[in-house]
Amino acid sequence: MASRPAHEASTSGARAAPASLPAQPAQIIRSESEALEIANQLSSEIAIEAQQRDRDRILPWQEVDALSQSGLWGITVPREYGGAGVSTGTLTQVVALIAEADGSVGQIPQNHYYALEVLRVGGSSAQKAFFYERVLRGERLGNALAEIGHRDFKRRTQLLRESGGWVVNGAKFYCTGAIYAHWIPTLVTAHEDEGERQYLAFVPRSAAGVIITDDWDGFGQRVTGSGSVQFDRVRVEPEWVVPFTASFEQPTTIGPFAQIIHAALDLGIGWGALQATLPFIREHARPWVDAAVESATQDPLLLAQIGNVHVRLCAAQALLARAALAVDAAQLQPDEDSVAAASIAVAQAKALSTSASLLAGSKLFELSGTGATLDGLGLDRFWRNARTHTLHDPVRWKYHAVGNYVLNGVRPPRHGAL
Structure with a gap:
């Protein structure tokens, strides 16, 4: 390039x-x-x-x-x-x-x-x-959804409706893609007669009062631009503000749709790790002495481990494809049952894509040997990326949602994290 x-x-x-x-x-x-x-x-x-x-x-x-x-x-x-x-x-x-x-x-x-x-x-x-x-x-949308500095999940960034127009005021973090965006969809809270309501305000990146700071320094997903966005009384037009709270008061696919993309990301990172593992083993790895073979590619225990990684990635891919069909069905006919079924199918795919991607990133080193850890190779990026991205939301709650649904018939909650 x-x-x-x-x-x-x-x-x-x-x-x-x-x-x-x-x-x-x-x-x-x-x-x-x-x-x-x-x-x-x-x-x-x-x-x-x-x-x-x-x-x-x-x-x-x-x-x-x-x-x-x-x-x-x-x-x-x-x-x-x-x-x-x-x-x-x-x-x-x-x-x-x-x-x-x-x-x-x-x-x-x-x-x-x-x-x-x-x-x-x-x-x-x-x-x-x-x-x-x-x-x-060709215009791109970023995001300014999450906030840090508090132990709750309340959004403190405000949509203020004043006589001179509407303004957004507040601060966000984990704003993946905002650096590269032309519009920054921002989750805001408005105080109305019926209480607090949330909206997604599409804020022009070039608007006065928008400050983006490239301060993301996580050890993985290093160049996502997931840093800070500050909104200092930024003017927005009412036509750029889309209901958010209302979208979760009825069954919609917003939650499972968001989550299935995360699962696809994890799966892709896992496949990337496996594709980096195979040539390294073929060209550089040595068989363990007790295997009594000439090439690492013939080491029976190594072959079993490679097979395990591949099976788990294929299984995650199959669950992802199955979940995608459920999301499509729920988009066509959204109701309590179809959206719950889609959410559970996506949770199953997310649970397995998480473990499979982490496994692939870890086995890259276990099966390739110490030579794979040399800094100049950069092979650690797969595990670092998988570990960082899979922290987006706790996979333990995916298992909880699936178990509660299967055993007790309890539909999962409707929000953007499932």
Whole structure:
């Protein structure tokens, strides 16, 4: 790829300049097969410098531009609005392919797709037409959902409705993709007659009062740009504000849709770890002396362990495909039963994709030997990425949800974390 401008290197704590708007409209993807073909091609290109980006914390501006200009960021836009309206199964395959190449790059559009689902469920026809058109043009959505510094999950960022207009005021963290975004969907709280209500406010990245700080320094997912966003009385138009609380007062697929993308990311990282393990064993690993074989590829205990990793990744992939069908069914006919079934299917896939990705990242070293730990190889990025991303929400609660549903018939709660 072409050399990067100096500003693309991540300097922790630095304020980030807004992303430029697309110089030309993005490609429009018309079919599921086209989406998969493009994702396969781009994943090969993205993988080339993944190790260097991770090592040096080089923000992947060119890779993100290539992804959005390819049309992949617009594939969930419904057909009636000019998009491909791909199935959830195709979306998860696209996400997994990119995450296999680079876990960080794979995660960057996750909340873009999530915001589009919130828009699909709760937005007006005019709002959908407005934002879908911009997404198809190549504009990117980031996120400013989570807040830190408190032990509860209350959102303290406010939507203030004043006589002079509406403003957003507050601070967010874990804002994956915000650095690269043209719009930042922001979870805000408004105080109304019936109490507190939450909305998703689509805030222009270039608006006065928006400050993004590149202060994410986690040991994994290093170049997702998951840092801080400050909103200092940022003006927003009412037409940019989409209901959020209301979308969870009825059965919708927002929760399982968000979670299945996370599961796809974990699966992709796991496949990436296995694909890095195989050539290292073939070319560098030594068999254990007691195996009495000439090559590590003939070590019977090593073969059994490789088989175990592969089986678990294949099982997670199968559960993911099964869950995608359940999400599609619930999108077509959302009710208490279909959304609960989708949520449980996704929880099952998320539980197994979590353990499989962590297993693959760990076995890479156990089976390859000490030589695989050399810093210059960067093979630790797979485990670090899997361990970091799988902390997004506790997998123990996935097992709880599944058990409570199977044994007691209790539907899981409806929120963005399941």
